[in-house]
Amino acid sequence: MEWNRTRRGFLGCVNSAVAGVGLAGGTRRAEAARQAVEGEDYYDKLGVTKIINAAGTYTALTGSIMPPSVQAAVARAARHPVRLQELQKAAGEYLARQLKCEGAMVTAGAASALTLGTAAAMTLGNRPAIHNIPTDVSGLKDEVIVQKGHRYEYDHAIRNCGARFVEVVTLADYEAAFTARTVMTNFFNAAEHGEISRQDWVRVAHSHGVPCMNDAAADVPPISNLWNYTQMGFDVVAFSGGKGMRGPQNAGLLLGRKDLIAAAVQNNNPNSDSVGRGMKVSKEQIVGMVAAVDWFLSQTDAAMEAEFRRRAERIAAQVKAIPTLESQVAIPNVAANAVPHLLLRYDPQRVKIRPAEVMAELRRGTPSIELNPMTGRKAGAGLPCDENTIVVGVWMLEPGEDLIVGRRLKEVLGKATGA
Secondary structure: OHHHHHHHHHHHHHHHHHHHHHHHHHHHHHHHHHHHHHOOOHHHHHOOOOEEEEOOOOHHHOOOOOOHHHHHHHHHHOOOOOOHHHHHHHHHHHHHHHOOOOEEEEEOOHHHHHHHHHHHHHHOOOOOHHHHOOOOOOOOOOEEEEEHHHOOOOHHHHHOOOOEEEEEOOHHHHHHOOOOOEEEEEEEOOOOOOOOOHHHHHHHHHHOOOOEEEEOOOOOOOOOHHHHHHHHOOOEEEEEOOOOOOOOOOOEEEEEOHHHHHHHHHOEOOOOOOOEOOOOOOHHHHHHHHHHHHHHHOOOHHHHHHHHHHHHHHHHHHHOOOOOOEEEEEOOOOOOOOOOEEEEEOOOOOOOOOHHHHHHHHHHOOOEEEEOOOOOOOOEOOEOOOOOEEEEEOOOOOOOHHHHHHHHHHHHHHHHOOO
16 A cells, blocks of 8 residues: 555656656747747847837838738748739739829838939930939930928939939029929928928929929828829829838838839839849838738828827826926927827926936836937927927837836936936
8 A cells, every 4th residue: 555655656756747848848849839930039149129119210210110910911922932023013003003193113112212213204215224324314314403492311312313403492493493404303292491382393393394203201191191292293202111101111112103103113123234223122022011001001090190199198197297397299290200299398407317318318228218319409300399308209119118118217307306
C-alpha cells in the first residue's frame, strides 16, 4: 500500500513535470507561431526607438499608421507577383472611378506626383522628349508660372524635370506672364500667402491653353478634397498617401486629366529611360494605396473630427490642475492638416519650463513622445500659437496613447510647478 502510494506520488510528479515541459514547449511554439504571423520586431532588433506621434503626419516621423484593413491588403499583395503595368493600369482606373476624375495613378509619394505631373506636361505628345529631360530641354516648353508666395522647398520636385519658375504676385502679373515657353502653372494649395485665388488661377491658365497643377499633398480631410480640386478645373492634383488617407508612407496619388495621367505613366517606372525610373512603386504600395482610399471613403468627416476632439479633451482633462494652464482646440485655417489640434498655454512665471523644453523632455522620456513642431514657435501652419504654446497633434495617436500623452504632460508640467 505504501509502495502504491509512493508509486502514485512518483507518477504524479513525473506527469506534472511532463505537463510542465509540454506547457513550456507549447508556449514556445505559440510564440514562434505569433512571430511567424506578425514578423520579428526589427525596431527592437535594430535598436530603433518607437515613438508616440503627438505631432502629425510628418514624413520625418514616418507619417501615419496604416489601418488594419490596409496592413492586411499590403501583406496579402506581398504574397504574389503580378505584372506591374497591368496592376498600375487597373488601380488607376479603379481610383479614377472612386475619386470622380478622368485619370489616376499611384506614385511614390506626393513629391513624386509633382515631378511626374511636370514631366507629363513637358512631354505631352512628344515621346522622344521623355529621354531628354532634365538635361536637354531645348525646344521644349519649360517655364512654370507660380505665385511668389507659393515658392517652397518642394520646388525641387518640379525642377527635377529641368523646368524653371516664373514668379508672379498680382493677377495682372499672372495674365502677362504667359509666353510661348509656358508649359504649366503650379498652385500650392496650403500656402499662407498669395493674392490669386484657385478659381482665378485655373481660369487664367485655361484661357491661355496651359494646364495647371495643384499640390494638395496634406489636404485631406475633408474627404471631398480628393475630388474638389479636379472638379474645380485643376488639370493634375498631387496628394500624399501616407498622411490623412493612412496609406503607405511612400505612396501618393496623381489625379486629373486622362491625357496628362497617361503621359505621367510614360515618364514613370518601370520605363527605364525616364525621369521617374527611380520613383519605383511596388505592388504592395499600389494595393495599399487603393485599400487606403477605400478605407478613407468609408469614414466621415464628422466622425473623424469628433474622435480627434475627444482625444484632445482627454489630454486637456489630465493637465487641467496645472496652475494658470488654459487649453484650446483649434483647427488650422489653411488647407493642410485641417483637423483639431490641442493648444496648451500657461504663465511661465508659475510653470517654470518653456514649451520647447517640454517637447525635449517628452522626446527623452519612455515612451518617447513627439509633440507638434509648432510647439514653442510663433503662429504658423494656420494655428494661433506662439512661443508659449504647447501644440499637441492628436490625429495620429493610437488608442490609449492620448492618456499616456496627458499623463506625461502632467508629470513634466507638474514638476516645473513644484507640485
